[in-house]
Amino acid sequence: MPNLINTQSILDESWQDCQELEKIACDGDIIVAIDQVEYLDFEGHNGRVAVTVPNDEDIVELYPSINKADVIRLQFPAFADGRAYSQARLLRDRLGFEGDIRATGDVLRDQLFQMHRCGFSSFELREDQNAELALTDFSRFDVLYQPAADESLPLFKRR
């Protein structure tokens, strides 16, 4: 069971990880890798589809092949590797993806606030992170200077 939350609550979901499999499962909620999506019938699949996107992929170029995914899983191989923040913003702001953007990997409480701001909507916390406490981390700051996925205007247009 992943240690999974969205900004409101702890989520109880079970996914079948097909990333290492040669054949993708026919039904149920599945996780696939980007090189598997060409074999996948998104619309015909009986269940939800999550696609894992490495953080060095050009998300804009890749997007047409994954835009039907229910969940796009962006990766933090280490919490200090911040490329997925930009990928998330591009997905939300530029590409208009409205599905779930999930943070995976080294996902820690102290990064949740900015992840959410960049457009992440669910969070696979690292095992040792306390999910109950993590739910309190989305309200650390009330003032946002910049426009981002959670706020369309910069503070200077709201003052």
Next chain:
Amino acid sequence: MYVYDQYDQKIVDQRVQEFQDQVERRINGNLPEEEFRPLRLMNGLYNQLHAYMLRVAIPYGLLNTKQVRMLAHIARKYDKGFAHFTTRQNVQYNWPELEQVPNILADLASVQMHAIQTSGNCIRNTTSDEYAGVAPDELEDPRPYCEIIRQWSTFHPEFTYLPRKFKIAVTGAEKDRAAIQVHDIGLRLRKNSEGETGFEVYVGGGLGRTPVVGDVVREFLPKKDLLTYLEAILRVYNLLGRRDNKYKARIKIMLKALGRDKLAAMIENEWEHIKSSSLELTEEEIARVQDFFAPPSYETLDDLSELGDDNNQDFQRWVKQNVKPHKISGYAAVVVTLKSPDVAPGDITDSQLEKVADLADEFSFGMVRATHKQNLILADVKQKDLYTLWQALNDINCATANAGCITDMICCPGLTYCSLANAHSIPIAEEINQRFDDLDYVHDLGELRLNISGCMNACGHHHVAAIGILGVDKKGKEFYQVTIGGSSGDEASIGKILGPSFAREEIADAIENLVKTYVELRQDDEPFLETVRRIGTNPFKERLYA
């Protein structure tokens, strides 16, 4: 200066709470050091050789006297009575206790200060011309744009975990005193052919292990596009900057690898998508921030032909060296040197700070500036007050007449405090001060920037000094490499290494030798840097290694 409203204050207050919580989790064992480290760094807290070090932000170097008094209070209460000004116009404390740091931050927040993003792989304190707003050669005051950048970059959610630290500098003057060509982004206010004011944008400068002079990626950027363009640069860098090797992670390495044209094209391409977004600046916002930097109420005065006591040679020397021109007649800017021969460059005590605050209240509209050369400035002093001010500064050992001279050294803390250092720098500065203790000789040498770094991370900016000294470790012994011909000014250049490094006991002799060579070879009043540029490094090399 900029004054916080309820929004700015709330963000700083909530940061104090957040850090309080993080420190508690660290102390009670719920946050491992490895994960606490980047969090504390983003709050300016380092773990140094002997203790923690807290770096406090001074946005573009500007302080009011209430803030200066708070810095004095913190030095007294949480440190050993000292504060240390840095090359990023910030201030550092070398002895805070971890448990006390949230209290220090709360004290700072009470005077609209913080330590946000003074370290870490994020956008750091934006620096500027120390004479901003008063320089006669200024097109426009750069500080409102620095403040606009400060707000945009504070807790920018996308750019908190960049490949490496990121530094921005802005100047509005003809002469670059903000070293914009050795910053990740350098901005220079300029006019285009239609007479509109905007920015020339440099990218990819930086010091450290691989010093690089930045290149112009855009010759003219309209003001309204400032933030969208910065966001485009940062996004390109965040996505594509190298992360496999921290010594190759600055944007300067991208500039070198891709070349200026390709990097500029990538930035422009990203910018096309966001230039008309809500982040586009409005005239109202620029005017709102500019209002905070309106000139103080100057009196109508004439320039004085004679300043103070003509017969007092000490005073006249100080005027010549430490008093700078001002755009308003009858006024002058004064360098309060933190380079007296007997103290570590940039150090100041709590009582000196308080006295400087008193003098700023009395003589300079209650404002003080920190410079990247590790001095302070009182920017708006009436010329007729100079003599009284000089006497008072003399009393607190802040009137050494050496601004811009060889003994006005930039110097990192080195092995005295820093856990990264390979060698000491403060004792080297002390020794050089002893060798150059004759002020007449020092003045005769003219403008001569000498910078010292205790390791190749180059916090002492040795690459961009006329004479640079770099501490290196050779089999456990301290050695010093000498470079000459560097400059962070308009024609920025990286100093050239002269040859094998010198042992600690040899370095002061070597510098003396170098300076003597210059005196013999210079033409007229030519400064050291110009002599090197004219004749090259060989004549110096020959003499030094004869």
